[in-house]
Amino acid sequence: MREANDLAECVHEVLREVIDPEIGINIVDVGLVYDVSIDEAGIARITMTTTTKGCPATSYLKDGAREAARSVAGVQGVEVQITYDPPWTPGMMSDVANNLLGF
Amino acid sequence: MNGASLSRWTLSYFASGLAALLVGEILLVAGFGFPSHALDSPQTLVLVHLVAVGWLSLLMCGALIQFVPVLVAKPLAHPDLPAIALPLTIAGLASVILGFLGMAGAGFGPSPWLQLGGIGLACGFALNIWNLGRTMWTARPIGLAARFVALGLASLAGVIALGLVFSSTIGGWSANDVVVRLTSQAIPIHAALGLGGWLTVTAVGVSYRLLAMFMLAPEAERRTSAVALYAGGAAFLILLVGGPVCILVLNRDPTHPLAAALVLATLSLTCYGYDAVGLYRARKRKKLELNTRMAAWALGCLGLGLLLTLLATASGEINRSIGALTFLFAFGWLTGLGLAKLYKIIAFVTWLECYGPSLGRRPTPRVQDLVDEGRVLPWFLLYFLSVAVASAAAFFGAPFVFRAAAAAMLAATGRICVEFVRIRTLRFVSKPLLPQDAGAWPRLLLTKLQPLKS
Structure with missing residues (x-):
């Protein structure tokens, strides 16, 4: 269980390498990553969203997250699910993102 | 599904529209059309259609085929239909312009240019309406x-219907009493539906979303937004139904429906302005990007134009000032907003095209790394300043000053277009972040839809 949690944390960290191109900040600090978990088979399950439903970058963000997670040693596979429940709001951004945007 | 929301043809529409804008501005500098010629002269009709159809309508159609899928979170019903609609629209516009030039005394043979142009424009726009509507x-x-947007497209259909009536009457295909009366009296309705119903309502709808997206402001649907929509819809119905009823049934000119529509449009735009200010205030992005700063100038032109229209109407000066006011709406509000948003949209589309497939695989630039706002800012400021001067010159009847201001507008627009080309050619991206694969570089006028590498 601890191994899975550590692996999930590694995946979470590597997702910081994927940026939201419009905002220019990584998708974790923008608040687009809702959940990361690792199942018994070592499959990483990422639940994420986009800043707006129908965003033209959706498939690129989804694929980018999958590719980044796949690079983590120990991850056997990656499943990325896009959800709009709850919808993203600017209030979901981290303090880091708020500081970068001037707030 | 990758790239399903990236329109292949949007940039072709934008490029065609910008070419029409530049030609229109050259005509302004040359003293062709208003204010050097009368508002109802064939020369002014050439200019008006070049700007309203060639520039603003192609810009709007290009933006809609990209952003309607974003607004409704569904892919475009017919992704390649815009490729057929674009040449039809351009050919229709060229034919209409030849028809107007023929009215001005230039001989282009006996072909029914106006009627053929009307049909071409109707077919081109009908395809886009069908595609977006579906x-x-x-x-x-x-x-x-x-x-x-749906309301804007309905207005466009009304504009097209009246345009077909006008072209068949002026071109001599129809002498029916109904169409002759419409042609002689419904031109203000045609113009109001085009500039207000189609272009302004659609710009309002798209900007509600774009302002929220680009400023990171909450996308709440406010009561004032609903009032803006319903008041705009009521103005549209009064123009489309009340105008022809007034002309054909009551045998009166359409002054009253136009005045009623103006009151409702004022209510609608006031609510929109209130919402837009609210979006600016509620934004999470403290430092505004150039596109949203310049959009604020365009919104200012809209507010000023609306205020001056009300004052001119109340003081009985509307007939004398309508040309200058239309100029302010077309170039200050619609063109100003269009150029500002293009600066962002072209960068965003280019980023998606070049770097979307690389996300998560290698470092990618931000969308903002594709632009250099400091270089283009003075040209945007020159553009808005020269529009203000030209509008005032048109109002006060100073044609030389108007043409000098138009020359400044042309210089600013031309330089902004150069910046668009630089964005498309990745001139501002640092060398390590340029696409490694030669096939990933963008084409200037046509978006590539690259497959994902996995």
Whole structure:
């Protein structure tokens, strides 16, 4: 269980390498990553969203997250699910993102 | 599904529109059309259609085929139909212009240019209306921004219908009493539906979403937004139904429906302005990007134009000032907003095209790394300043000053277009972040839809 949690944390960290191109900040600090978990088979399950439903970058963000997670040693596979429940709001951004945007 | 929301043809529409804008501005500098010629002269009709159809309508259609799928979260019903609609629209516009030049005394043979042009424009726009309308229909229920777009498309259909009537009458295909009366009296309705119903309502709808997206402001649907929509819809109905009823049934000119529509449009735009200010205030992005700063100038032109229209109407000066006011709406509000948003949209589309497939695989630039706002800012400021001077010169009847200001507008627009080309050619991206694969570089006028590498 601890191994899975550590692996999930590694995946979470590597997702910081994927940026939201419009905002220019990584998708974790923008608040687009809702959940990361690792199942018994070592499959990483990422639940994420986009800043707006129908965003033209959706498939690129989804694929980018999958590719980044796949690079983590120990991850056997990656499943990325896009959800709009709850919808993203600017209030979901981290303090880091708020500081970068001037707030 | 990758790239399904990236329109292949949007940039072709933008490039065609910008070419028409530059030609229109060259005509302004040359003293062709208003204010050097009368408002109802064939020369002014050439200029008006070049700007309203060639520039603003192609710009709007290009933006809609990209953003309607975003507004309704559904792919475009017919992704390649815009490729057929574009040449039809351009050919129709060229034919209409030849028809107007023929009216001005230039001989282009006996062909029915006006009528053929009307048919070409109707076919081109009908294809886009069908495509966008079907996309929204399959996504019901649609949100507020998309409902504005639907209202704008309905207005466009009204504009096209009246345009067909006018072209068949002026071209001599029809001498029916009904169409002759419409042609002689419904031109203000045609113009109001085009500039107000089609272009402004659609710009309002799209900007509700774009302002929220680009400033990171909450996308709440406010009561004032609904009032803006319903008041705009009522103005549209009064123009489309009340105008012809007034002319054909009551045998009166359409002054009253136009005045009623102006009151409702004022209510609608006041609510929109209130919402826009609210979006600026509620934004999470403290330092505004150039596109949203310049959009604020365009919004200012809209507010000023509306205020001056009300004052001119109340003081009985509307007939004398309508040309200058239309100029302010077309170039200050619609063109100003269009150029500002293009600066962002072209960068965003280019980023998606070049770097989307690389996301998560290698470092990618931000969208903002594709632009250099400091270089282009003085040209945007020159553009808005020269529009203000030209509008005032048109109002006060100073044609030399007007043409000098138009020359400044042309210089600014031309330089902004150069910046668009630089964005497309990745001139501002640092060398390590340039695409490694030669095939990933963008083409200037046509978006590539690259497959994902996995």
